[in-house]
Amino acid sequence: xxxxxxxxxxxxxxxxxxxxxxxxxxxxxxxxxxxxxxxxxxxxxxxxxxxxxxxxxxxxxxxxxxxxxxxxxxxxxxxxxxxxxxxxxxxxxxxxxxxxxxxxxxxxxxxxxxxxxxxxxxxxxxxxxxxxxxxxxxxxxxxxxxxxxxxxxxxxxxxxxxxxxxxxxxxxxxxxxxxxxxxxxxxxxxxxxxxxxxxxxxxxxxxxxxxxxxxxxxxxxxxxxxxxxxxxxxxxxxxxxxxxxxxxxxxxxxxxxxxxxxxxxxxxxxxxxxxxxxxxxxxxxxxxxxxxxxxxxxxxxxxxxxxxxxxxxxxxxxxxxxxxxxxxxxxxxxxxxxxxxxxxxxxxxxxxxxxxxxxxxxxxxxxxxxxxxxxxxxxxxxxxxxxxxxxxxxxxxxxxxxxxxxxxxxxxxxxxxxxxxxxxxxxxxxxxxxxxxxxxxxxxxxxxxxxxxxxxxxxxxxxxxxxxxxxxxxxxxxxxxx
Amino acid sequence: xxxxxxxxxxxxxxxxxxxxxxxxxxxxxxxxxxxxxxxxxxxxxxxxxxxxxxxxxxxxxxxxxxxxxxxxxxxxxxxxxxxxxxxxxxxxxxxxxxxxxxxxxxxxxxxxxxxxxxxxxxxxxxxxxxxxxxxxxxxxxxxxxxxxxxxxxxxxxxxxxxxxxxxxxxxxxxxxxxxxxxxxxxxxxxxxxxxxxxxxxxxxxxxxxxxxxxxxxxxxxxxxxxxxxxxxxxxxxxxxxxxxxxxxxxxxxxxxxxxxxxxxxxxxxxxxxxxxxxxxxxxxxxxxxxxxxxxxxxxxxxxxxxxxxxxxxxxxxxxxxxxxxxxxxxxxxxxxxxxxxxxxxxxxxxxxxxxxxxxxxxxxxxxxxxxxxxxxxxxxxxxxxxxxxxxxxxxxxxxxxxxxxxxxxxxxxxxxxxxxxxxxxxxxxxxxx
Numbered sequence: 001x002x003x004x005x006x007x008x009x010x011x012x013x014x015x016x017x018x019x020x021x022x023x024x025x026x027x028x029x030x031x032x033x034x035x036x037x038x039x040x041x042x043x044x045x046x047x048x049x050x051x052x053x054x055x056x057x058x059x060x061x062x063x064x065x066x067x068x069x070x071x072x073x074x075x076x077x078x079x080x081x082x083x084x085x086x087x088x089x090x091x092x093x094x095x096x097x098x099x100x101x102x103x104x105x106x107x108x109x110x111x112x113x114x115x116x117x118x119x120x121x122x123x124x125x126x127x128x129x130x131x132x133x134x135x136x137x138x139x140x141x142x143x144x145x146x147x148x149x150x151x152x153x154x155x156x157x158x159x160x161x162x163x164x165x166x167x168x169x170x171x172x173x174x175x176x177x178x179x180x181x182x183x184x185x186x187x188x189x190x191x192x193x194x195x196x197x198x199x200x201x202x203x204x205x206x207x208x209x210x211x212x213x214x215x216x217x218x219x220x221x222x223x224x225x226x227x228x229x230x231x232x233x234x235x236x237x238x239x240x241x242x243x244x245x246x247x248x249x250x251x252x253x254x255x256x257x258x259x260x261x262x263x264x265x266x267x268x269x270x271x272x273x274x275x276x277x278x279x280x281x282x283x284x285x286x287x288x289x290x291x292x293x294x295x296x297x298x299x300x301x302x303x304x305x306x307x308x309x310x311x312x313x314x315x316x317x318x319x320x321x322x323x324x325x326x327x328x329x330x331x332x333x334x335x336x337x338x339x340x341x342x343x344x345x346x347x348x349x350x351x352x353x354x355x356x357x358x359x360x361x362x363x364x365x366x367x368x369x370x371x372x373x374x375x376x377x378x379x380x381x382x383x384x385x386x387x388x389x390x391x392x393x394x395x396x397x398x399x400x401x402x403x404x405x406x407x408x409x410x411x412x413x414x415x416x417x418x419x420x421x422x423x424x425x426x427x428x429x430x431x432x433x434x435x436x437x438x439x440x441x442x443x444x445x446x447x448x449x450x451x452x453x454x455x456x457x458x459x460x461x462x463x464x465x466x467x468x469x470x471x472x473x474x475x476x477x478x479x480x481x482x
Numbered sequence: 483x484x485x486x487x488x489x490x491x492x493x494x495x496x497x498x499x500x501x502x503x504x505x506x507x508x509x510x511x512x513x514x515x516x517x518x519x520x521x522x523x524x525x526x527x528x529x530x531x532x533x534x535x536x537x538x539x540x541x542x543x544x545x546x547x548x549x550x551x552x553x554x555x556x557x558x559x560x561x562x563x564x565x566x567x568x569x570x571x572x573x574x575x576x577x578x579x580x581x582x583x584x585x586x587x588x589x590x591x592x593x594x595x596x597x598x599x600x601x602x603x604x605x606x607x608x609x610x611x612x613x614x615x616x617x618x619x620x621x622x623x624x625x626x627x628x629x630x631x632x633x634x635x636x637x638x639x640x641x642x643x644x645x646x647x648x649x650x651x652x653x654x655x656x657x658x659x660x661x662x663x664x665x666x667x668x669x670x671x672x673x674x675x676x677x678x679x680x681x682x683x684x685x686x687x688x689x690x691x692x693x694x695x696x697x698x699x700x701x702x703x704x705x706x707x708x709x710x711x712x713x714x715x716x717x718x719x720x721x722x723x724x725x726x727x728x729x730x731x732x733x734x735x736x737x738x739x740x741x742x743x744x745x746x747x748x749x750x751x752x753x754x755x756x757x758x759x760x761x762x763x764x765x766x767x768x769x770x771x772x773x774x775x776x777x778x779x780x781x782x783x784x785x786x787x788x789x790x791x792x793x794x795x796x797x798x799x800x801x802x803x804x805x806x807x808x809x810x811x812x813x814x815x816x817x818x819x820x821x822x823x824x825x826x827x828x829x830x831x832x833x834x835x836x837x838x839x840x841x842x843x844x845x846x847x848x849x850x851x852x853x854x855x856x857x858x859x860x861x862x863x864x865x866x867x868x869x870x871x872x873x874x875x876x877x878x879x880x881x882x883x884x885x886x887x888x889x890x891x892x893x894x895x896x897x898x899x900x901x902x903x904x905x906x907x908x909x910x911x912x913x914x915x
């Protein structure tokens with residue numbers, strides 16, 4: 001125990017943002033700015049069929065008619081959408097036939113991030129789709145997965161090879177017209193992961209996508225689509241990092257999940273985009289739309305997120321509980337430090353009968369950061385016996401930060417039971433005293449208490465991620481405890 | 483919509499010109515209202531309450547009406563015969579119908595217009611319109627534009643009032659949709675203690691629209707018990723703001739009870755401007771029919787060591803809707819704040835709905851704040867327990883609902899008022915079940 005704490009402490013004191021390096025690889029980029037030509041350029045680059053281009057253009061035209069939303073509790077200088085490079089791909093001479101053909105520079109990048117693309121060396125058995133800037137560079141364990149019928153590939157590949165599935169599901173949960181950033185994403189998304197679990201299959205390994213922004217001045221717009229057919233199960237992990245740069249970069253992704261009858265999808269995120277420096281300069285704007293639908297009865301979707309990075313996070317992973325007896329879960333730890341701002345939470349839309357949802361949100365704010373929970377629990381007229389339990393707790397470290405809660409609860413059915421509770425507090429002096437008295441110094445005690453505070457959520461993460469996330473928690477709060 | 487704006491404009495222009503200071507205030511607010519307009523449902527504060535529709539019909543404004551003392555007598559709450567009485571008719575203060583039973587050295591009740599021009603002018607200057615810092619919308623400005631019909635109440639230093647102050651608002655709906663804008667300004671001097679009760683009556687049972695603003699400023703060591711009772715019938719629309727400032731360490735206590743109405747919106751603000759302040763906010767909304775009751779509360783903790791406690795309970799029958807939005811702000815310097823908030827709702831009616839949004843915005847670290855809310859049905863175990871003891875379903879339900887409501891009712895300080903409220907609630911519960 002003590003040793004482990006020492007380990008954490010050492011990392012606390014020694015590390016800043018350790019993923020802030022830049023890989024020097026030649027990139028194939030679209031010219032700066034956004035127009036119909038950019039959309040056509042991206043579509044042409046990816047050799048997409050006409051229907052896909054049509055979909056993009058429709059989204060783009062709709063986007064032009066929309067206004068950037070202003071309602072969130074975050075502040076940032078307005079984004080110049082013409083000053084962003086919408087497509088940037090690492091140059092590769094030929095398409096890699098096998099993993100060995102991947103540019104060694106790229107391979108090194110991912111190794112440095114602790115992600116091995118070499119299947120043989122992997123012990124944990126996690127299939128990885130690695131996305132750098134706008135394209136997916138490698139997907140591992142594809143063959144093994146295809147044996148059981150699981151499709152796991154990059155979005156571009158899926159558009160080419162499984163157009164019928166993409167046509168059917170893309171935009172079915174998050175329509176292009178949903179909001180400003182989904183319209184933008186639908187127009188210019190460049191890559192992402194597609195994952196399809198056929199009926200009755202339990203995916204034999206964890207699937208994971210690793211996102212990396214590398215090139216400067218670019219925005220990353222990836223798109224993830226997960227479809228689990230009847231009685232299928234998949235656990236999906238997402239990780240992200242970016243280099244340290246002085247300018248802000250935009251990341252506007254869309255994730256869609258479809259769970260059919262008795263299917264279960266578990267989606268875990270460890271978001272560690274570059275948060276900006278201590279003065280709040282630079283960092284990623286993380287404006288993401290994530291939504292899943294429990295389309296069939298007894299389906300279950302579970303979102304777990306650990307949010308430590310990004311200068312601004314603005315996202316609400318949601319579940320539409322359409323099937324009877326379906327279940328939605330949301331577990332979140334959001335940590336903000338220095339000048340970070342987070343406005344995050346979830347939406348649970350109860351439509352079916354006997355639907356259940358559970359929300360556990362833990363916010364930790366330090367430095368001069370602002371951390372908001374914003375959530376919606378909606379029980380429609382027909383959702384009899386719906387049940388929701390929400391809990392959001394905030395921990396304040398320091399007197400210059402803020403913690404806010406904006407829960408919206410709308411119930412239209414008289415058999416529903418909805419509960420919500422929230423607390424805000426700081427680490428108690430008596431708690432610290434208790435630890436001190438037992439020979440634990442203050443710094444360790446604080447780390448201990450924070451870990452305990454976040455435990456309920458951390459427990460939901462898959463093993464590999466849990467260790468990583470715990471360390472991340474400590475690093476993000478470095479220097480904020482005194 | 484066009485129609486009602488025109489009527490409001492005519493009414494505004496037709497008003498007797500008030501004392502200079504007040505006239506300027508009214509002018510300014512009319513301008514503000516013209517600019518802001520009525521809030522749309524896109525306005526976050528009015529998300530669940532479509533206030534514009536309420537203004538859509540032809541409104542009747544400032545058409546004076548004579549209330550005979552006999553009629554007034556029928557409205558008086560039993561047991562409050564000795565009380566200081568303030569009567570508003572169609573949103574305008576009626577000196578002739580009002581009575582001050584406490585000593586004139588202790589309590590001063592006069593028209594707002596008078597107060598704006600005499601020795602109370604400095605207080606009026608500072609406090610009139612203070613609530614606009616929290617409600618920058620057309621509704622509040624509209625009331626301010628008609629402020630010359632308002633009343634000013636001063637409770638002098640060190641005085642504990644012998645009798646409560648009961649305010650009767652009477653709206654005459656016999657001529658059409660009556661629109662009134664009552665305004666009340668209360669000055670509680672150091673260590674003053676008072677009970678302030680507001681009740682509303684609809685004469686004629688037709689449609690009404692009352693848009694009220696009450697502003698209270700309490701100095702050091704003051705103690706205020708405030709009660710607002712709404713039971714005007716299903717055709718009454720009400721938007722009201724009660725804004726309570728604590729400029730010194732004091733205790734304020736508010737109970738809001740809503741039993742009927744078409745659309746009812748209550749804003750209650752507690753502004754804690756001094757250390758060690760304490761406030762309590764209780765609310766009960768017992769709704770049926772198509773009533774929509776919307777309670778918005780704000781506790782603004784600007785200074786350290788304050789305590790606030792809030793409990794709002796709702797029972798929604800038929801197709802009624804209960805809305806609750808409770809905000810707790812803790813500002814940067816407000817360390818050691820303790821703020822608690824709870825909102826509990828029971829949905830009985832098949833088409834009933836509850837929308838709630840308890841909201842915390844906290845900028846200081848050494849605080850203890852919590853909020854909780856629940857929406858549900860009657861506890862089946864409790865019902866079973868009662869039924870197993872031979873109590874009929876109807877009685878068992880009534881019993882449980884009574885118990886649920888009691889938490890709020892028993893908070894009413896004044897015995898006569900509490901009895902009155904309890905009677906109204908129990909009549910309602912026994913008739914609806």
